[in-house]
Amino acid sequence: xxxxxxxxxxxxxxxxxxxxxxxxxxxxxxxxxxxxxxxxxxxxxxxxxxxxxxxxxxxxxxxxxxxxxxxxxxxxxxxxxxxxxxxxxxxxxxxxxxxxxxxxxxxxxxxxxxxxxxxxxxxxxxxxxxxxxxxxxxxxxxxxxxxxxxxxxxxxxxxxxxxxxx
Amino acid sequence: xxxxxxxxxxxxxxxxxxxxxxxxxxxxxxxxxxxxxxxxxxxxxxxxxxxxxxxxxxxxxxxxxxxxxxxxxxxxxxxxxxxxxxxxxxxxxxxxxxxxxxxxxxxxxxxxxxxxxxxxxxxxxxxxxxxxxxxxxxxxxxxxxxxxxxxxxxxxxxxxxxxxxxxxxxxxxxxxxxxxxxxxxxxxxxxxxxxxxxxxxxxxxxxxxxxxxxxxxxxxxxxxxxxxxxxxxxxxxxxxxxxxxxxxxxxxxxxxxxxxxxxxxxxxxxxxxxxxxxxxxxxxxxxxxxxxxxxxxxxxxxxxxxxxxxxxxxxxxxxxxxxxxxxxxxxxxxxxxxxxxxxxxxxxxxxxxxxxxxxxxxxxxxxxxxxxxxxxxxxxxxxxxxxxxxxxxxxxxxxxxxxxxxxxxxxxxxxxxxxxxxxxxxxxxxxxxxxxxxxxxxxxxxxxxxxxxxxxxxxxxxxxxxxxxxxxxxxxxxxxxxxxxxxxxxxxxxxxxxx
Numbered sequence: 001x002x003x004x005x006x007x008x009x010x011x012x013x014x015x016x017x018x019x020x021x022x023x024x025x026x027x028x029x030x031x032x033x034x035x036x037x038x039x040x041x042x043x044x045x046x047x048x049x050x051x052x053x054x055x056x057x058x059x060x061x062x063x064x065x066x067x068x069x070x071x072x073x074x075x076x077x078x079x080x081x082x083x084x085x086x087x088x089x090x091x092x093x094x095x096x097x098x099x100x101x102x103x104x105x106x107x108x109x110x111x112x113x114x115x116x117x118x119x120x121x122x123x124x125x126x127x128x129x130x131x132x133x134x135x136x137x138x139x140x141x142x143x144x145x146x147x148x149x150x151x152x153x154x155x156x157x158x159x160x161x162x163x164x165x166x
Numbered sequence: 167x168x169x170x171x172x173x174x175x176x177x178x179x180x181x182x183x184x185x186x187x188x189x190x191x192x193x194x195x196x197x198x199x200x201x202x203x204x205x206x207x208x209x210x211x212x213x214x215x216x217x218x219x220x221x222x223x224x225x226x227x228x229x230x231x232x233x234x235x236x237x238x239x240x241x242x243x244x245x246x247x248x249x250x251x252x253x254x255x256x257x258x259x260x261x262x263x264x265x266x267x268x269x270x271x272x273x274x275x276x277x278x279x280x281x282x283x284x285x286x287x288x289x290x291x292x293x294x295x296x297x298x299x300x301x302x303x304x305x306x307x308x309x310x311x312x313x314x315x316x317x318x319x320x321x322x323x324x325x326x327x328x329x330x331x332x333x334x335x336x337x338x339x340x341x342x343x344x345x346x347x348x349x350x351x352x353x354x355x356x357x358x359x360x361x362x363x364x365x366x367x368x369x370x371x372x373x374x375x376x377x378x379x380x381x382x383x384x385x386x387x388x389x390x391x392x393x394x395x396x397x398x399x400x401x402x403x404x405x406x407x408x409x410x411x412x413x414x415x416x417x418x419x420x421x422x423x424x425x426x427x428x429x430x431x432x433x434x435x436x437x438x439x440x441x442x443x444x445x446x447x448x449x450x451x452x453x454x455x456x457x458x459x460x461x462x463x464x465x466x467x468x469x470x471x472x473x474x475x476x477x478x479x480x481x482x483x484x485x486x487x488x489x490x491x492x493x494x495x496x497x498x499x500x501x502x503x504x505x506x507x508x509x510x511x512x513x514x515x516x517x518x519x520x521x522x523x524x525x526x527x528x529x530x531x532x533x534x535x536x537x538x539x540x541x542x543x544x545x546x547x548x549x550x551x552x553x554x555x556x557x558x559x560x561x562x563x564x565x566x567x568x569x570x571x572x573x574x575x576x577x578x579x580x581x582x583x584x585x586x587x588x589x590x591x592x593x594x595x596x597x598x599x600x601x602x603x604x605x606x607x608x609x610x611x612x613x614x615x616x617x618x619x620x621x622x623x624x625x626x627x628x629x630x631x632x633x634x635x636x637x638x639x640x641x642x643x644x645x646x647x648x649x650x651x652x653x654x655x656x657x658x659x660x661x662x663x664x665x
Contacts, residue, residue, distance in 0.1 A: 144309045144310065147294075155283075159323055162326075
């Protein structure tokens with residue numbers, strides 16, 4: 001009962017903040033409501049006792065990605081007059097959600113298809129399981145991601161110091 | 167408390183990683199050399215890259231020999247898979263890279279080559295493509311693809327033109343969308359089969375007789391869209407001419423060959439078993455895609471005023487032509503695909519290098535693009551040899567006997583006929599005829615028109631660029647002698663990997 005209550009609170013939070021995120025006019029409001037949405041998702045992970053997902057959600061999404069987004073918003077200092085003119089915003093939003101609906105339907109189907117019966121015993125030690133899987137079967141893609149990060153580091157630094165002519 | 171993990175070192179089969187590790191070590195070496203002493207000449211970096219690529223190529227030929235004896239090699243918990251397709255496509259990737267990297271030694275000074283990071287990123291990109299083809303694990307394919315693409319975006323952006331930046335951003339945005347499609351499609355396959363290994367996915371699908379066919383098709387749509395972006399199939403081709411125009415001619419030529427062969431191999435792995443599953447829908451979609459890509463790209467190429475844009479559309483059309491092999495799906499067609507692509511590599515290398523030697527640092531006055539048709543007018547009077555070379559590559563691209571690409575087209579059309587696709591074979595032949603028009607247009611400009619006032623065509627030429635053109639011309643003219651041993655080599659590798 002209590003967990004249901006918590007879930008309902010978190011889900012309502014998530015829905016409202018997601019809606020505010022796409023409908024608000026000021027960029028910083030969008031970013032902050034995105035933060036609330038991400039934290040609500042983290043809360044839902046926590047109620048499912050999925051500790052690994054909870055931690056990654058907080059650290060990566062709410063922590064790293066969102067601070068990057070806010071940093072860029074502050075860095076660019078976007079004024080109202082710089083925003084694109086969107087006369088048919090509501091209509092476009094409804095049309096987009098209609099387009100995205102089938103994809104969401106597919107996702108919901110697969111969620112229903114998945115086997116959640118032994119979820120709890122699987123997830124109690126999920127960090128260990130994830131770690132073992134990552135460092136055994138998927139050690140090669142995992143290590144290749146370090147190369148990927150090195151490339152983006154080298155590439156972005158080279159581009160940033162590129163001299164301009166022409 | 168977790169159990170300690172014990173894995174025998176031999177079971178990892180570390181050797182399967184050797185070719186990629188050579189490329190990665192090469193990339194790191196370049197970074198370290200720059201760290202130790204900056205401001206070295208670019209020829210050193212070209213030579214280091216070339217050295218590691220030769221090592222890489224040698225390792226791969228060794229693998230080809232081992233494959234003929236022992237069959238497919240698996241490594242790293244079956245994530246790595248060195249089968250015939252992987253070895254063959256890596257040979258093409260590394261071989262083409264070896265031919266393209268000396269194009270950095272131009273006589274004009276271009277900005278991007280003064281950065282050692284350019285060569286380092288180039289080597290990383292090759293390693294990424296190698297990982298992408300040498301696996302049937304959807305996750306490693308994804309990571310390899312992203313590794314290679316990120317490096318490629320940066321390489322494009324390093325070229326010093328405003329248009330290059332635009333091209334890189336366009337390519338990046340499109341690539342990100344394609345990556346999203348790929349992830350969604352793979353997710354559906356994983357959800358349906360519980361595995362990310364393509365051969366296990368195939369087993370699961372066949373075991374339940376394609377029961378979830380509707381959802382499989384949703385997954386196929388997303389994967390198809392993602393690879394259609396990479397292969398620049400119509401209607402996902404719109405980025406191609408802009409990106410080719412914005413990047414340097416050398417890199418544009420490279421992009422028309424190496425990323426595409428990697429994408430072809432992955433497409434072959436994913437779609438071949440799905441086509442044989444007897445799902446008619448996929449065949450129809452691919453059939454339509456192949457025909458539209460070939461024909462529409464040819465028609466757009468007719469109206470271009472810039473030779474580089476024309477070649478961009480021509481490469482789209484060639485990609486459509488080759489995609490037909492994946493739709494046909496017989497061993498003969500798959501063999502023809504690799505033969506076609508090897509011959510196409512040499513011809514396109516020559517054509518794009520001919521554009522590269524004519525590159526000025528600044529745009530010529532009164533011209534909006536680097537390689538307009540006017541630039542080539544009357545070339546035979548001022549530069550007879552260069553005009554002859556350019557004509558040779560154009561004729562080969564048009565598929566005139568006895569030049570290289572003719573044999574590729576013959577084998578491709580023959581495989582279509584013998585698999586019963588007579589109409590498709592007819593359309594392919596018809597398209598070769600349409601394509602003839604715009605290739606001959608360049609020749610008409612070169613041989614029939616009067617030269618324009620100032621002709622500085624070979625402005626960017628250097629000994630190494632001329633050598634590369636010589637190699638490409640040699641390979642294009644004498645391809646006829648190499649076709650049958652090549653076919654034998656390719657068919658052994660392709661057939662024994664089950665394609």
